[in-house]
Amino acid sequence: MGRQAKHLYINLPVKHVKESKAFFEQLGFDFQEQLTNDQAACLVIGDTITVMLLTHKHFQTISEKQLVDARQGSEVIVSMRVDSRKEVDELVEQAMAAGGSPFKEKQDHGFMYGWSFQDLDGHLWEVFYLDEERSSLS
Template structure:
């Protein structure tokens, strides 16, 4: 089985970044953290590496983008309810994040968008897969009836 081992994010202030992700309720794996990196434990299988820009540069020969100026990645993080999406946003805003004013509400899916203090974009999202599958069936039935 393949899985993403780490999602690496460049940060300008590691202490500030740690505080932000801690405020979202995430823990840290200190075995993979030091004064240039912090390993954020999102779940049993999802880890974010917050890397100082200098440390991040050691992993790529290309210039490092500035997430405060241009978006390269959107990290969608599942939540178990609409309320958890809103709670995630509230915690992130209190910790210095920026609301990107991007709300998706399709009934069966609800997502929002927040940038961390460095501009990395997180999208807390909830989806009722059963309701989504039902909506696909309804669309198919409507197309057949037409």
């Protein structure tokens, strides 16, 4: 087996950390408070996966490249695999209710089912269920 990371941190620029934190809390996610302040919020996606939501100013201390307005252009799509079709629907519906917007219509390929949304800053989030028994992808 090749190299494996111990933990994955995804860094995303956001306009307002407090509002972004509230958005993801409404979706049922937790934050690692030791790594959360007014400049950054550490969103816990899984045991070894976190998303650092960083103010534009703080993000620029990490990358000198020009920030992409995620509402105008694509930068990254964060994809999350969940345990059921129902969980896909629930999470995306919660995102819409919390102020997110739709990105793509539901996609049903039989063995895989997904739906996507945009967060408050336009970042793309894809939520999908994969039926391992019916898939050659697992």
